[in-house]
Amino acid sequence: MPPALKGHLLALITITIWSSTFIISKWLLDQMVPLQILLGRFIIAIIFLSIIHPRFKKPVSLREELLFLAIGTALASYFVFENSALQWTYSSNVSLIVATIPFMTGILSRLVYKTPFFTLRGVIGLVTSYLGVLIIIVNGSQLEGVMPIGDLLAIGAALMFAVYSVFMLKTGAGYTLIQLTRKVFIYGFVSLTVMLLISGETLLPESLNGQGFASLFYLGLVASSLAFIFWNRAIQAIGPVKTNQYIYLIPVMTTLFASILLHEPVTWLTIAGAAMILAGLYLSEQSKSKT
Numbered sequence: 038m039p040p041a042l043k044g045h046l047l048a049l050i051t052i053t054i055w056s057s058t059f060i061i062s063k064w065l066l067d068q069m070v071p072l073q074i075l076l077g078r079f080i081i082a083i084i085f086l087s088i089i090h091p092r093f094k095k096p097v098s099l100r101e102e103l104l105f106l107a108i109g110t111a112l113a114s115y116f117v118f119e120n121s122a123l124q125w126t127y128s129s130n131v132s133l134i135v136a137t138i139p140f141m142t143g144i145l146s147r148l149v150y151k152t153p154f155f156t157l158r159g160v161i162g163l164v165t166s167y168l169g170v171l172i173i174i175v176n177g178s179q180l181e182g183v184m185p186i187g188d189l190l191a192i193g194a195a196l197m198f199a200v201y202s203v204f205m206l207k208t209g210a211g212y213t214l215i216q217l218t219r220k221v222f223i224y225g226f227v228s229l230t231v232m233l234l235i236s237g238e239t240l241l242p243e244s245l246n247g248q249g250f251a252s253l254f255y256l257g258l259v260a261s262s263l264a265f266i267f268w269n270r271a272i273q274a275i276g277p278v279k280t281n282q283y284i285y286l287i288p289v290m291t292t293l294f295a296s297i298l299l300h301e302p303v304t305w306l307t308i309a310g311a312a313m314i315l316a317g318l319y320l321s322e323q324s325k326s327k328t
Contacts, residue, residue, distance in 0.1 A: 044271045072229060072236060077253045077256075082219075082257045109220075121190050165313050
């Protein structure tokens with residue numbers, strides 16, 4: 038298989054896996070609370086990454102370790118917000134709102150690193166996307182069993198991932214990609230443990246059937262570990278620009294999966310909101326390519 042074709046195939050497989058996590062998490066929330074799911078997911082990922090790459094890098098300084106603690110906490114908070122949002126709203130809504138992460142990352146990067154962001158086309162894209170988010174929130178509030186708090190929690194998830202992305206730029210060299218990911222997961226696991234202790238939730242669920250175990254291992258082994266490796270191999274084969282364009286498929290595929298597997302309704306307002314979010318993201322990316 039030609040390297041370029043293999044890169045596109047790996048990117049598509051990764052996006053399919055990541056799109057399915059919203060559905061898998063929704064199923065798993067019937068048996069576990071968000072913090073229990075995330076602790077299991079993180080520990081499985083840490084063990085797997087340690088098996089395939091057992092070399093650990095010694096700590097360099099307290100300042101660097103505190104930075105990794107902040108990064109791990111931000112990533113853990115992203116997953117907490119995301120999984121909590123799935124308890125209150127549709128998985129398709131969450132995936133669409135989380136798709137606005139590039140905007141929040143751009144704004145934070147502008148504030149922290151003074152990077153260019155507020156071009157005319159970028160601002161138009163920003164406004165268009167968040168009007169789409171507003172439409173989805175309004176639409177969700179009119180549907181039975183859906184609460185706007187879920188969509189607001191999804192916005193919180195997007196903000197936490199933007200913080201994680203900006204902090205990651207501050208990490209020093211000397212780490213392999215697997216070492217870097219594992220270290221962030223370890224500190225994320227520590228943060229989740231503290232959150233669990235504060236919340237008063239039990240460490241283990243009251244009951245977990247075979248489907249629950251399979252779902253948890255899928256999230257930890259496939260979605261958090263293998264997908265990460267596939268994604269970086271795709272970047273090596275076809276470059277970051279072409280690879281990142283596949284991210285636009287996540288809300289589309291999640292909405293499709295949710296409609297088929299969870300029987301979530303797809304209304305005209307959902308379609309309109311999705312179109313506005315994707316159009317806004319496209320305008321923003323075009324703006325970046327011209328700066």
